[in-house]
Amino acid sequence: MHTDLIKDSADRTDQSKPKSPGKKVMPTNIRQASTCAVIMPQSKQHESIKMHDKPYLSVRGLVVGYDDTTVVDKMSLTLQQGEIGCFLGYSGCGKTTALRAIAGLEPTRQGSISLNGQRLTEQTARTSFAVAPAKRGMGMVFQDYALFGHLSVAKNIAFGLNSWSTADKKARVTEMLNLVELTEHASKRPSELSGGQQQRVALARALAPKPQLLLLDEPFSNLDVVLRESLAMNVRDILKRTNTTAILVTHDQNEAFAIADKVGVMHRGKLVQWATPSELYHEPISPFVAEFVGEGAMIDGIIKEGHVETALGDIYRRMEVYDELGQPQYCEYDYPNGTPIKVLVRPDDIIHDDDSTQTALVVGRVFRGANYLYRLQLDDGQTVLSLVASHHNHEIGTHIGILPLLEHVVVFDEKEINATTWSEYDRSFID
Numbered sequence: 060m061h062t063d064l065i066k067d068s069a070d071r072t073d074q075s076k077p078k079s080p081g082k083k084v085m086p087t088n089i090r091q092a093s094t095c096a097v098i099m100p101q102s103k104q105h106e107s108i109k110m111h112d113k114p115y116l117s118v119r120g121l122v123v124g125y126d127d128t129t130v131v132d133k134m135s136l137t138l139q140q141g142e143i144g145c146f147l148g149y150s151g152c153g154k155t156t157a158l159r160a161i162a163g164l165e166p167t168r169q170g171s172i173s174l175n176g177q178r179l180t181e182q183t184a185r186t187s188f189a190v191a192p193a194k195r196g197m198g199m200v201f202q203d204y205a206l207f208g209h210l211s212v213a214k215n216i217a218f219g220l221n222s223w224s225t226a227d228k229k230a231r232v233t234e235m236l237n238l239v240e241l242t243e244h245a246s247k248r249p250s251e252l253s254g255g256q257q258q259r260v261a262l263a264r265a266l267a268p269k270p271q272l273l274l275l276d277e278p279f280s281n282l283d284v285v286l287r288e289s290l291a292m293n294v295r296d297i298l299k300r301t302n303t304t305a306i307l308v309t310h311d312q313n314e315a316f317a318i319a320d321k322v323g324v325m326h327r328g329k330l331v332q333w334a335t336p337s338e339l340y341h342e343p344i345s346p347f348v349a350e351f352v353g354e355g356a357m358i359d360g361i362i363k364e365g366h367v368e369t370a371l372g373d374i375y376r377r378m379e380v381y382d383e384l385g386q387p388q389y390c391e392y393d394y395p396n397g398t399p400i401k402v403l404v405r406p407d408d409i410i411h412d413d414d415s416t417q418t419a420l421v422v423g424r425v426f427r428g429a430n431y432l433y434r435l436q437l438d439d440g441q442t443v444l445s446l447v448a449s450h451h452n453h454e455i456g457t458h459i460g461i462l463p464l465l466e467h468v469v470v471f472d473e474k475e476i477n478a479t480t481w482s483e484y485d486r487s488f489i490d
């Protein structure tokens with residue numbers, strides 16, 4: 060509903076609308092949604108700004124399946140050169156199949172893939188062709204690294220450089236060893252290295268031939284959980300230094316957020332949302348994404364004139380609206396009074412404040428080192444989460460003061476299919 064194009068002719072350039080979403084100014088002329096231009100989340104806003112930049116990687120309507128089962132269902136995404144993308148989702152949702160299809164290792168049933176201006180595959184009613192995997196200029200890093208156990212680290216890295224001159228090959232291997240900080244281990248066999256070091260050899264081997272696109276399938280899954288996030292940051296650093304465009308598959312959200320510029324949440328073969336980590340967290344497009352990415356709670360709300368009533372208090376609404384150039388505008392939404400909605404409340408939206416008159420009952424807590432994650436019950440029985448510095452140690456069964464900061468919330472309509480990002484009005488204009 061709200062994410063669709065809404066017809067406008069009236070006054071797209073109305074000067075009464077504030078131009079910055081951060082600026083707390085109430086529009087003098089509150090209007091209905093039907094008089095506004097385009098309503099879309101910020102993720103789409105970025106897309107619209109980049110609309111005219113030709114993407115480096117473009118996947119359009121990709122369908123992949125086995126027998127009569129569709130495993131990847133109309134996947135579309137783009138990446139600019141040097142960007143790192145990631146497929147994130149539960150086991151069996153189709154991440155690896157999508158990656159393998161991009162590599163050309165799985166036949167596609169529909170759709171097209173283009174990389175660096177070259178069409179790699181296209182399956183339509185009229186055309187059907189696919190470039191062979193070896194000719195796609197892609198590198199792959201597998202879950203088990205697939206290193207050659209009988210070859211040294213240096214020879215593993217040189218493996219894909221057969222067509223290079225001896226001098227160029229030597230220089231490239233030296234450069235790669237340096238990049239992944241394994242120079243002193245050049246003559247060792249993979250079995251003499253730690254898991255993290257083996258993973259870096261696999262990365263260096265895949266990067267050595269300068270692939271146009273690097274594909275990484277769960278590259279950290281064999282490693283210590285504690286090390287994964289820092290290794291993911293390390294890999295990101297290497298990819299950024301070499302301006303490598305890459306796609307990674309993982310089911311670990313922290314890993315995805317640590318490494319990727321764009322994360323695609325997959326659910327039952329569909330790419331539900333393709334956006335930056337911050338957009339996924341703050342502007343999830345559906346309740347599935349909201350619940351899958353990050354922690355939080357959905358609480359009930361009801362539309363009333365000028366605000367939304369919730370158990371945490373009233374939220375005064377201002378829906379963010381973007382014109383066709385992606386510039387923020389403001390607009391009233393068109394939910395009628397009395398419409399029930401869901402409001403996404405993240406743990407950082409609920410601030411603990413001993414002086415607040417609003418309180419909630421502590422019904423659970425998890426120690427997280429620097430923080431406690433408290434589960435708090437509101438007066439009407441609904442629960443929310445709150446991140447509180449760990450020196451505030453409150454027992455289960457006690458009441459603590461809370462200050463809800465619902466200045467920027469995501470709401471879902473009653474059918475739970477449409478998300479809208481709202482900012483709060485400055486209440487002083489309304490009181």
Ligand SMILES: Nc1ncnc2c1ncn2[C@@H]1O[C@H](COP(=O)(O)OP(=O)(O)OP(=O)(O)O)[C@@H](O)[C@H]1O
Binds near residue numbers: 130148149157
């Ligand atoms: N070669 C195959 N033949 C038939 N079905 C397959 C084949 N490969 C995968 N599948 C099925 O396709 C679905 C998606 O598999 P895929 O490996 O892409 O999922 P995934 O999201 O990568 O899972 P995981 O995180 O467990 O690796 C699964 O139901 C799987 O059983």
